[in-house]
Amino acid sequence: MANLRTAMDSAFWDLNVSSPHTLEGSAKAIPGDPFPLDGARASRALRIQQLSLLGTGFPLGIIPSYSPASHKDSGSFSLQSLLLRPATSNWWLGVIGQIRPKKLISSIKAEFFTNDELEVPTFKDAARHFLDKSLYSVGLCTEFLLTPASSVKLSTERDGEKKGRRSKVMLSHELPYHDITLEAAWPELFIDHKGQYWDVPESISLDLSSLVSESGLRYRVGIHKNSGHPQAVNAVNDEAPTSLMPGLCAKAAFSYEKSRDLWRQKETQNDLMVKKDRGWFWRPSYDVRLKEPHAAVSGIFGGSFAAWFQDGHSPVAVELRGDGNTSSSTKKRSPVSADFFGSICYRFQHGKFRELYGDLTRIDAHLDIGSASALAKRVVNGFKSSSANSAIDPMSSPRINLIFQQQVVGPIVFRVDSRVSLASLPGKRGPHIEDFIYSLSYSLRLLQSGKVVAWYSPKRKEGMIELRVFEF
Template identity: 65%
Template structure:
């Protein structure tokens, strides 16, 4: 059911997507656009705390990741490590370091090959390459527990190849039936469904979200403000997303969700006890959330209401998208779009889960499929359906394709390889192509390999790779399903 809630959370500005572009390991999904694979509304463990645990299983505590950069000589491969940490019952602080070794190795190799003899001056020249600041990135992260229900988070990071720093602050307060969150980032990093990254100079959000009630009703209220002109970090970009343009936005949303088991094999106490030479012992599943074979169907419907005040309302003739290399690309006036000051819409999702195995044996004890069909915008879907009918009975005309008009199918396939090791494929399919043809196609796919940690009950070390974004990283995830 957690994945179904993306339908509502995707309309707000705090939906996290795993990313290697920042040291905290995440970027934001853009409201009003299809949700990228891997997005989660569940708050994940802080990246420095992940590195603290992951470092115990990697040589020298160095965790690898793959992340393309604009200076290509730096290379995509990088190594991260938690350099310093300090923890008390109410305060945690950590310093994260990152090294991109490709440029360093290439420079030293060129120095050695180009030199005639390895004399003392030559060694000094080699040492200078270690002082190249573009090789390094540093990030400071701190979390303070103010009260049992309140916490304050702050992080700042600097990348040697970039001039500006990236900072973020968050206040979280847990009420009896709600979560209150105040966030600010300068700049804030967003990613769209095409894999393009956008920097918003200043982003501030205030959000009140209800917990899921027994009836399945859930609602959220949020106020968000963007300041400054969005800038695309990738080498190419299109129209600036309207929800990233400067302005103040107030949004309210509600959803109603239900889930029913078609069948389920309940876990019994006798299943968890085995006889050994030394007597009885507990035989637990590698993941407590994957210990019951079952088939289930779930559904969610909801609505949103949005109001914008001020800021840009046109991402065409009046706006330009800045590129990562400081060039400015003009947006064609033919692609101009209007941001309406008031908007209301409906959305819905249907999900199906089928799991075989209890994930307890060493082989062939887990096969799981999670499928979710999303209709992000009912109005765009109806409009797209009417255009489809017109194209069938009349000559197809050229029109701009709304990315929300087509339903999207997200499928997650998991298969146990051996013991706690599981191979996983996340795929996103759309029923219409960007050219406007109503042809199903795969929009994105992410491959991953995970190692479940039985001691954490429902935790795993996961390495994922996205061919579309050419990114990959090692993460620690808890209670994902």
């Protein structure tokens, strides 16, 4: 099922979106933005845990990724590897290394072909290029259990091309029916719905979330604090989102979700056991979450309330990285706000995902309304004037998210996630595609519902390989 809870989680500051921009492999979605694509949601497994398992299936344990660098001469292609991972029963430590080979190869080629004296470069000359710190990024992450229900995770990373480093600490505690999370980062990386990145110098959040009850009710409360001016990482001539501006915010949200099958073909013993010449063999589905053909409808409805305890009406300087210039954002943030959101989903699956060919075709379509108040305001203002309003408030337009999955061969599945906005662009009427992601996944039967996913986002010009377990 498409992750309907994304609708609620995106209202807070802890929804992780997959991104090769950091060694951690994720960035935070910005509250108040349209819901991210389901295919963009980051894996629940830590990046170090992913590399530890993925490394066994790649040559020398090296995992490729693709992301534009700060400097064009470094290239977009990079290679990651897990360098170290000692562990005990209640503690582990991991070190990730990354290199961008384009700059290294270019500098070595220049050493050979631009030598005026026609002398062959020495080993020392070539080795000097390998010692260039700008080629490498290093990240360290450790986690240890305080109690069986409590854990602390610490991480830090440094990019050789940039000054400073990223550090993060997260304390989590599990209660019988709730989860408590305290998280702080210096700085925290956010990504908006346009694919642009923003750094907040300091981001601290405390969150209490309930587990989903049998009735479908779920609620969350939290406090979040931003300090320092948001810095644009790759945005040009754009204003910082208001939710990233300095201030202290208290937020509460609730949601109610329900799902009903229109029809479903239950798994039987004949599906699990197959008779061959040498006897009976056990043949489970490649993914237990895709084992039953069905058609179903589901939906989620919820509301959120936020209160800012610091004036957000004053202009906030936004630093555009690269040239050091600053600009002022004149956006205004309401000190108190309340809103409703909702999502309706229809899904259809053909096939049981057991055979070698043609045993899985699946379509998920859901209509998302991120802000009922913004939509109502747009309707009142009229569709003719909605274009200007939509440019100011991207939440004023409903969006349709479409997910198509098709088995290629065996456990390999091709998938396309797309988001269609029903608003009109300036000078162009009618719906338009806002974002889409291509991916290929290889399901791992031994993990029941685990898969290796290689995805690419044309909008962000980014791609990476991840391990996802028990995730849609």
